[in-house]
Amino acid sequence: xxxxxxxxxxxxxxxxxxxxxxxxxxxxxxxxxxxxxxxxxxxxxxxxxxxxxxxxxxxxxxxxxxxxxxxxxxxxxxxxxxxxxxxxxxxxxxxxxxxxxxxxxxxxxxxxxxxxxxxxxxxxxxxxxxxxxxxxxxxxxxxxxxxxxxxxxxxxxxxxxxxxxxxxxxxxxxxxxxxxxxxxxxxxxxxxxxxxxxxxxxxxxxxxxxxxxxxxxxxxxxxxxxxxxxxxxxxxxxxxxxxxxxxxxxxxxxxxxxxxxxxxxxxxxxxxxxxxxxxxxxxxxxxxxxxxxxxxxxxxxxxxxxxxxxxxxxxxxxxxxxxxxxxxxxxxxxxxxxxxxxxxxxxxxxxxxxxxxxxxxxxxxxxxxxxxxxxxx
Amino acid sequence: xxxxxxxxxxxxxxxxxxxxxxxxxxxxxxxxxxxxxxxxxxxxxxxxxxxxxxxxxxxxxxxxxxxxxxxxxxxxxxxxxxxxxxxxxxxxxxxxxxxxxxxxxxxxxxxxxxxxxxxxxxxxxxxxxxxxxxx
Numbered sequence: 125x126x127x128x129x130x131x132x133x134x135x136x137x138x139x140x141x142x143x144x145x146x147x148x149x150x151x152x153x154x155x156x157x158x159x160x161x162x163x164x165x166x167x168x169x170x171x172x173x174x175x176x177x178x179x180x181x182x183x184x185x186x187x188x189x190x191x192x193x194x195x196x197x198x199x200x201x202x203x204x205x206x207x208x209x210x211x212x213x214x215x216x217x218x219x220x221x222x223x224x225x226x227x228x229x230x231x232x233x234x235x236x237x238x239x240x241x242x243x244x245x246x247x248x249x250x251x252x253x254x255x256x257x258x259x260x261x262x263x264x265x266x267x268x269x270x271x272x273x274x275x276x277x278x279x280x281x282x283x284x285x286x287x288x289x290x291x292x293x294x295x296x297x298x299x300x301x302x303x304x305x306x307x308x309x310x311x312x313x314x315x316x317x318x319x320x321x322x323x324x325x326x327x328x329x330x331x332x333x334x335x336x337x338x339x340x341x342x343x344x345x346x347x348x349x350x351x352x353x354x355x356x357x358x359x360x361x362x363x364x365x366x367x368x369x370x371x372x373x374x375x376x377x378x379x380x381x382x383x384x385x386x387x388x389x390x391x392x393x394x395x396x397x398x399x400x401x402x403x404x405x406x407x408x409x410x411x412x413x414x415x416x417x418x419x420x421x422x423x424x425x426x427x428x429x430x431x432x433x434x435x436x437x438x439x440x441x442x443x444x445x446x447x448x449x450x451x452x453x454x455x456x457x458x459x460x461x462x463x464x465x466x467x468x469x470x471x472x473x474x475x476x477x478x479x480x481x482x483x484x485x486x487x488x489x490x491x492x493x494x495x496x497x498x499x500x501x
Numbered sequence: 502x503x504x505x506x507x508x509x510x511x512x513x514x515x516x517x518x519x520x521x522x523x524x525x526x527x528x529x530x531x532x533x534x535x536x537x538x539x540x541x542x543x544x545x546x547x548x549x550x551x552x553x554x555x556x557x558x559x560x561x562x563x564x565x566x567x568x569x570x571x572x573x574x575x576x577x578x579x580x581x582x583x584x585x586x587x588x589x590x591x592x593x594x595x596x597x598x599x600x601x602x603x604x605x606x607x608x609x610x611x612x613x614x615x616x617x618x619x620x621x622x623x624x625x626x627x628x629x630x631x632x633x634x635x636x
Binding site (some may be wrong): 274283286287290294297298301303304317321349440442451452453461 | 519520522523525526529530533542543545546565566592593618622624
């Protein structure tokens with residue numbers, strides 16, 4: 125229930141009473157929001173009295189008579205503009221004078237209503253003005269929310285970039301002062317680590333761009349009927365070199381063609397994410413088994429199972445958070461931005477899909493994903 | 502720097518940091534000062550080392566598995582070895598808005614670190630702090 129504060133200003137008591145009665149129990153629901161709007165009503169008979177009330181109270185709406193005993197409605201509009209009171213004014217004009225109505229709106233009135241008017245006409249004008257207020261409020265809240273999210277994200281991001289910078293700087297200082305002695309080979313490892321960290325920063329920045337582009341909808345999507353098995357095969361090919369390095373076998377179990385409405389590059393990114401993780405966190409001579417099957421007319425099941433190092437329950441609970449990477453004896457030398465699974469999750473949500481993880485420490489991990497066919501374009 | 506006498510020869514340091522490069526660099530500094538160094542790459546490993554080893558000084562990274570991993574290790578270390586000084590290294594500082602409430606006695610006795618250093622720790626700075634803590 126959203127209560128808006130309304131001030132009715134007219135020198136005729138009958139007018140005030142009538143307007144009050146029309147709006148006292150009036151409530152309505154806006155089309156796009158759940159909120160139900162109703163009103164808390166105050167009244168005033170004079171212009172100066174109104175100015176006093178406006179100074180000491182917060183109103184949302186002002187129903188203002190043009191012709192008052194002491195000063196005019198236009199004078200009040202002038203004060204509202206000067207003092208920057210945040211409210212919406214509806215001017216009541218007698219004699220249906222267009223000239224007055226026009227100058228009122230030019231002076232800051234949101235709308236006008238010509239006397240005499242029916243209760244329904246009044247409610248209609250008030251409803252329109254109220255909707256405007258609510259929409260503006262929602263927009264402001266959204267802006268604030270966005271700002272908070274962006275601030276938090278940037279804070280975490282700057283932390284993530286500071287770490288590699290500190291690491292690289294540390295190595296450079298050690299090299300500068302020759303702290304590791306005079307043997308050059310001691311410094312070779314540091315040089316390579318520095319280059320690795322720089323690569324990591326670059327990947328982080330690219331992944332971040334991907335993530336924000338997906339989130340903001342800026343990434344151009346090419347949706348058509350594609351073979352999801354082909355996306356998997358392309359991705360396996362992409363990762364074949366790193367798989368071969370550790371002699372990891374990648375097995376694909378699927379029919380030759382499973383069609384889905386989607387964007388080929390998105391699906392390839394998804395598989396790349398899954399397969400590169402399955403390789404990186406695997407054991408030497410390990411296995412990766414990929415299963416793709418149709419659940420029903422509109423959904424597809426994907427499983428990517430590895431025989432890798434697995435996760436503890438604690439690690440599993442933190443898995444999809446941004447920048448999270450597990451640091452332990454086994455993962456010491458594994459590189460990554462910590463954004464891969466965030467990106468994966470966002471892409472899956474574009475397909476109205478779900479992702480689950482099963483994992484056993486030191487035994488292996490399985491990612492289970494369901495995707496729904498996107499509606500045809 | 503290299504011709505300086507290894508003034509802490511015979512002493513041991515416990516070092517825990519989840520960044521492998523910072524871990525190696527800080528280890529190098531400590532060894533240059535003469536320390537034997539135990540290292541851990543996570544809060545979990547740090548806890549194991551506190552449990553199983555004896556050391557004269559500890560250096561803990563603050564944010565690891567948890568945002569306050571360093572404080573947790575500090576608490577556990579002080580509980581076992583009340584006399585061993587602890588340095589906490591953090592990249593966190595003010596901008597993330599991380600607040601540690603030292604309002605109650607319990608909290609004050611909880612945060613047991615002796616000194617907090619900002620990451621990007623230089624060798625000379627580290628030596629100065631250790632000299633203050635260990636003499």
